[in-house]
Amino acid sequence: MNTGYKTHQAGTLRTDLIGQTVTVAGWVHRVRDLGGVIFFDLRDRSGLIQIVADSVHNANIHSQASRIKSEWVVKATGIVSERASKNPDMPTGDVEIILSELVILNEALPPVFSVSDQSPVDEATKLKYRYLDLRRPENAQKFITRHRITSRIRRFLDNQGFMDIETPMLTKSTPEGARDYLVPSRVHPGKCFALPQSPQLFKQLLMMSGIERYYQCVKCFRDEDLRADRQPEFTQIDLEASFVTQEDIITLTNDIMSEAFEAAGITLPETISRLTYKEAMTRYGTDAPDLRFGLEHHILTDILGKTDFAVFQSVTESGGLIKGLTVPGGSTVLSRKTIDELTEFVKGFGVKGLAYIHRRSEDEFNSPIAKFLPDQFLPSFAEKMNCAPGDTILIIADTSHKAVHDSMSKLRLELARRLDLAKTPYALTWVIDFPLFERDSEGNLTSTHHPFTSPHPEDIHLLSTTPEHVRAVAYDIVLNGTELGGGSIRIHDSKLQHQLFGILGLTDADIDTKFGFFVDALQYGTPPHGGLAIGLDRLCMMLTRSKSIREVIAFPKTQNASCPLTDAPSAVSASQLKDLRLKLDI
RNA sequence: GGGGACGUAGUUCAGUUGGUUAGAACGCCUGCCUGUCACGCAGGAGGUCGCCGGUUCGAGCCCGGUCGUCCCCGCCA
Numbered sequence: 122m123n124t125g126y127k128t129h130q131a132g133t134l135r136t137d138l139i140g141q142t143v144t145v146a147g148w149v150h151r152v153r154d155l156g157g158v159i160f161f162d163l164r165d166r167s168g169l170i171q172i173v174a175d176s177v178h179n180a181n182i183h184s185q186a187s188r189i190k191s192e193w194v195v196k197a198t199g200i201v202s203e204r205a206s207k208n209p210d211m212p213t214g215d216v217e218i219i220l221s222e223l224v225i226l227n228e229a230l231p232p233v234f235s236v237s238d239q240s241p242v243d244e245a246t247k248l249k250y251r252y253l254d255l256r257r258p259e260n261a262q263k264f265i266t267r268h269r270i271t272s273r274i275r276r277f278l279d280n281q282g283f284m285d286i287e288t289p290m291l292t293k294s295t296p297e298g299a300r301d302y303l304v305p306s307r308v309h310p311g312k313c314f315a316l317p318q319s320p321q322l323f324k325q326l327l328m329m330s331g332i333e334r335y336y337q338c339v340k341c342f343r344d345e346d347l348r349a350d351r352q353p354e355f356t357q358i359d360l361e362a363s364f365v366t367q368e369d370i371i372t373l374t375n376d377i378m379s380e381a382f383e384a385a386g387i388t389l390p391e392t393i394s395r396l397t398y399k400e401a402m403t404r405y406g407t408d409a410p411d412l413r414f415g416l417e418h419h420i421l422t423d424i425l426g427k428t429d430f431a432v433f434q435s436v437t438e439s440g441g442l443i444k445g446l447t448v449p450g451g452s453t454v455l456s457r458k459t460i461d462e463l464t465e466f467v468k469g470f471g472v473k474g475l476a477y478i479h480r481r482s483e484d485e486f487n488s489p490i491a492k493f494l495p496d497q498f499l500p501s502f503a504e505k506m507n508c509a510p511g512d513t514i515l516i517i518a519d520t521s522h523k524a525v526h527d528s529m530s531k532l533r534l535e536l537a538r539r540l541d542l543a544k545t546p547y548a549l550t551w552v553i554d555f556p557l558f559e560r561d562s563e564g565n566l567t568s569t570h571h572p573f574t575s576p577h578p579e580d581i582h583l584l585s586t587t588p589e590h591v592r593a594v595a596y597d598i599v600l601n602g603t604e605l606g607g608g609s610i611r612i613h614d615s616k617l618q619h620q621l622f623g624i625l626g627l628t629d630a631d632i633d634t635k636f637g638f639f640v641d642a643l644q645y646g647t648p649p650h651g652g653l654a655i656g657l658d659r660l661c662m663m664l665t666r667s668k669s670i671r672e673v674i675a676f677p678k679t680q681n682a683s684c685p686l687t688d689a690p691s692a693v694s695a696s697q698l699k700d701l702r703l704k705l706d707i
Numbered sequence: 708g709g710g711g712a713c714g715u716a717g718u719u720c721a722g723u724u725g726g727u728u729a730g731a732a733c734g735c736c737u738g739c740c741u742g743u744c745a746c747g748c749a750g751g752a753g754g755u756c757g758c759c760g761g762u763u764c765g766a767g768c769c770c771g772g773u774c775g776u777c778c779c780c781g782c783c784a
Contacts, residue, residue: 155747156740171744191734208744231735234718238745240733241719244776298784318784345783469710469780571784669777680777 126196126226132168134213138201143218145170146196146226148256149189151237159186160217162237163197166261171204171217172197178219185223192229192236192256198222244671249685251676263673266385267661271338273384274358274377281373283336283360288323290316290340295635297572299343302353310702316342319654321571322639324361325611328650329642336360338657347680349669350603350659354678358606361652367594367610370653371551374598374606377655378549385664390547393598397554406444406530411602412550414542416533418444419506421516430493432474433518441520444529447506448536451513452479452487459539467517467532471524475532476516480508490516534602543601547663550599557593558624565626570595572625573618574609575651581617588624594651600663608653615643 123129126146134143147165154160157176162169174186189195199218208214234242236256247254254260275285294301294315301315317323319341327335337359344353358377362369375393382389394412401410404417421444426437433443448455455463455477464475478488478499486499494502506514515532519525537543557576558566568574570593576584577592584591595609612618618640622632632640661673671677678684698705 151744153743153746154740155743158741158743160743160746162744173742175741177741204742206742206744211744214744231717235734238733243714243718246718246776295784299782321784343783346781348783349778351783568784574784679775681775685776 127165130167131163131165131170132213134170134201134216134218136203136215139203139216140200142198142200142221144196144198144222145172145218147194148236149191149193149195152189152191154187157183159183161186161189163195163218164256164258166265168212168258170213171208171211172199172220173217174220174223179221182220182223186220189223189225190229190231192232192253193225194227194229196224196226244679245685248671248677248679251686255675260672263661263665263667264675266665267657267673269384270381270661270664271657273380275336275338277377277380278336278360281334283334283362284332285337286327286332286335287337288317288320288327288339292317292323297568299345302342302344305701305703307700318343319357320359321573322636324359324652325573325650326639326642328361328363328611329645329647333363333648334360335362335652344682347678347682350662352658352670352674352677353682355670355674356657357654358657359652359654361650363648363650365610365649365651367553367596367651370608370610370651371596374653374655378598381660381664382547387547387664390545390549394548394550396550396552398552398556398592399554401552402526405533406526406528407602408552408555408597409599409602409604410530410550410552411534411537411543412548413545413601414537416446416448416536416542418446418529418533421445424502424505425516425518428494428498430476430490432476433493436518436520439520441518442522442525443516443518444525445506445514445516446529446533446536447508448513448515448540449509450511450540451477451515452481452511454540455479455513463515463532463535466535467528470528470531471521472517472519472528474517476518478503478508478514478516480510480512480514482510548601552597552599553595554592555595555597556589557591557595558588560589566624568625569593570607570609572621573611575612576617576621584620584624596653598653598655600660603659603663604656605660605663606653606655608651610649610651613643613647613649615640615647618643 127144129143129145131145131147145163145165147163150162150164150169152159152161159174161172163172174183176183197218197220199220199222201216202219204215204217232253233246233250234240234253236253239257239259242254291304291314294303294313299318301318303313303315306312306314320337320339324335339357339359340354341357342354347353378393379389396410398408401408403420406418420442422437422442425433425443436443460475460477467475476488476490478486478491480503481487484500491499503514508514517525517529517532554577555569557569557574559569561567566588575594577594580591593609595607597607598605612621619632658670658673662670665673667673676684676686683690
């Protein structure tokens with residue numbers, strides 16, 4: 122980057138430039154004033170270079186350099202020289218610039234917090250001065266990585282024949298799904314646009330438009346509560362293709378993952394495994410399992426339901442579920458206190474308790490429920506559970522299957538965290554064969570994925586009889602227990618789409634108001650099509666080993682969805698409200 | 708909507724059972740210092756203990772409320 126201000130990037134200077142005169146420009150990172158000689162590190166996006174001003178060698182330049190302070194913006198010219206004492210910790214540590222000309226481009230207030238070290242800062246302060254926070258090299262590096270990932274994926278999709286097409290940000294509110302961010306229309310008093318939760322309908326319309334392959338790195342908006350991995354506005358790598366099968370999308374996405382991991386300098390796991398939804402729920406209790414460690418669940422309803430333990434009996438008789446898992450080395454690692462803590466932990470997910478069986482040695486077991494179990498039951502049970510001497514079996518039983526899956530899933534993660542079991546840094550898996558529908562809290566059928574997802578061809582005959590048994594051609598990709606992305610093959614037949622809306626309880630009038638334009642379009646020659654969306658922020662978060670999604674978003678929101686830097690959202694003027702014909706009721 | 712943690716100097720934190728003048732490190736200011744790289748040394752400035760109210764002879768500390776930040780549950784097709 123050779124510009125009017127600089128001949129070189131600070132972090133790129135090496136011994137091959139010794140003897141050359143260079144000009145660099147950037148921020149004063151850190152000053153070490155020894156009196157007669159001043160060292161400072163100049164920082165630009167590329168890194169740091171040490172600059173030295175010597176009072177004997179050049180008294181004038183030394184006196185100029187004595188003024189500078191942290192975060193001043195300067196332009197420095199001098200000869201690249203080999204250092205007398207090299208610094209092996211710096212990429213540029215073999216050389217330094219002997220300062221011959223210094224231009225102070227801008228002075229700066231002392232930074233509110235240190236840019237030159239990585240000391241923690243309160244989140245609100247950090248975000249209020251995000252431009253200082255982003256100067257920290259470790260933080261800036263995340264955006265360099267994010268940029269590399271994004272541009273690699275774009276280039277890959279370009280090469281695969283995908284076209285980048287923009288879709289509207291001002292669009293129609295859809296009542297299903299997350300809460301919409303609304304934008305009132307001035308021209309249409311009382312009516313609102315919604316910001317898109319995803320470009321779902323538009324990308325399908327693009328397939329109907331004959332585009333065949335579409336992608337976009339696109340902002341999506343959901344007005345729901347935040348989490349460490351959730352922001353109200355986030356970016357998806359959204360793609361859709363015509364004349365494709367589930368297998369095509371999975372293969373393509375595996376290649377995208379390969380590109381992304383490589384761009385981040387991380388070796389992609391050798392295998393990207395596949396689980397059906399049913400397997401995932403049985404073995405891990407969740408549709409987004411973390412496969413970096415074992416601790417697989419076993420379903421024990423049949424085995425333990427017939428024992429004399431009253432809890433297991435009553436749970437089984439009322440159609441409940443019993444699950445267990447084996448903790449290697451548990452009888453030493455899981456103290457009484459730890460088990461009590463874990464019991465409290467699982468109670469938070471709606472179950473009443475946690476049973477344990479320590480296998481102290483080959484045939485010595487220790488468990489409060491042992492007395493309810495038949496003679497000679499434990500050794501064979503332990504074999505079935507892969508419970509070796511020294512291991513522990515943990516068991517949860519409840520009438521609510523969901524509570525058992527939930528609590529066992531969270532227990533599995535908690536155990537892995539406490540015992541540091543995740544030895545593989547990354548584990549990717551596909552989860553396929555999702556159910557097409559699930560029941561909401563009132564018992565009504567709702568779409569698991571979204572209402573445009575194609576039913577599994579083998580299950581279409583079940584639509585009218587037992588819809589909850591219908592599988593969808595829907596697939597999620599899961600990285601370390603986090604859902605990274607998901608998609609489906611869509612319905613391209615308007616009659617089937619109509620039938621599905623009907624099963625979801627939509628009347629013809631509902632369909633017409635909400636999706637009329639879409640159902641219309643389906644009838645004009647829709648190709649078979651399908652696609653997927655990858656959460657780019659989450660992907661970058663995981664590939665940069667960040668603790669929060671905020672670290673890979675340049676200007677993120679706080680947990681209450683506000684921005685300390687701009688103070689958004691903020692009150693608007695009476696005249697703005699008047700233009701929109703809005704009256705506040707607060 | 709709910710549960711939990713936190714809020715003290717510019718920054719990060721300590722602050723004992725409620726008791727005289729609230730401390731440390733880094734940063735900042737002044738001076739000294741020619742090979743540092745977290746430079747070093749000496750000195751100095753810097754506080755509405757988030758805010759409001761209460762209890763008390765007395766509150767950074769106890770109680771209530773409120774605001775802010777984080778984590779989680781609900782929510783996120």
